[in-house]
Amino acid sequence: MPDTPFVPAPVIVGDEPGSFPHGVLAERHPAIVRQVRDAFPLDPPRRHALDALLASCADGVVEPLPADADPTGRDRDRWARWGMDAYAGRSWYDVPWLWAESHFYRRLLDAVGYFGPGAWQGVDPFRPAKLAELDAPETDQELAALEDLDRMPADERGRALLHGSLWGNRADLGFRLSDRGTGTGDEAAALVADDSDALWSLLPVPGAGTPDGGPATLCLVADNAGRELVPDLLLVSHLLAEGRVDRAVLHVKPYPYYVSDATPTDVLDALRRLVTAGGAAAAHGERLWAALTDGRVTVRAHPFSCAPLPYADMPGDLRADFAAATVTVLKGDLNYRRLVGDRWWPPTTSFADVTGYFPGAVAALRTLKSDVVTGLDAKTEAALEASGERGWRTSGTHALVQVRC
């Protein structure tokens, strides 16, 4: 914990035209609604509901969830606890951006009938795009590259797979057998912070023992399905194979979220993709299949994974899960925003300080796709600002590995 309390920076809201958050609310969300409307032969009630959401995105206010928002009413209660009463009736642009974005996805699922009853219950509106990504020829190529990876020394292979998982967050598997993939070329230069040595030291090979001498458990809080989840699974498989972890808990979303976020169904799709790929990819898939079967790997879809709140507000059972892990690795931009708080932190704000509340060791693997960043040294920040690259915070061209032990 920090010795001196730090002053939280302002929470990000999307009220400034021309800003990145404003663009997401004003342009990206309507585009997502149109994409979903075009992807399915939805019936008139659902098309009207999507049109109403489109109108609301343009100039509307946050509305309470309808009485039939979910069959049990439990999700409605959760949203009440998560701030609905405070934000209902206010403009999407005036409430915390994280809250507004998360709520948008909840409304979208309502509009398409995801929570039922009816034929559309449980139909993931983003599934066609997720499956197309898994079936893309690029995925074949990336899985084929695993054959060469298998011939590398284990440490090098581990680093390549870590970078694959990291850059997979840009939907770009990074374990290609080039300088980029192994982190010694362009992609290494694109790292604005790199604590990967600290991460490896938390998960030593057997014999060196875990820091507390007990079995090593990895919590991996996944982000996107498809071409991010595949390298995440490969990394877990590698860590199991090397004995660096004995168990892994994979946290995914309980329902479709932020377009491509992974759900339990997406885990099964990715696993099947590996198992049926043949060669080295299938060996990874089979290892994971066995580990799921005997309980060394478990999948959790905690409701808080779709909460519009920072992890600082996590409930006790989730806190206990993370506390029991040797290290919790959070993937992606959204998880990073929730980990450090979706705030206008000065980039040199200490990552250790802002994550001091998190139970146990924590690592972030993220490409930068929003304004939030912490833990940069002053030299790196100055170089990025001087580079003239306006989008370094938001374009996904830069990445970070940050660890708080």
Ligand SMILES: O=P(O)(O)OC[C@H]1O[C@](O)(CO)[C@@H](O)[C@@H]1O
């Ligand atoms: O998939 P990731 O890495 O979590 O990124 C999602 C990011 O995309 C956005 O939804 C829009 O760019 C951000 O708000 C969010 O942080």
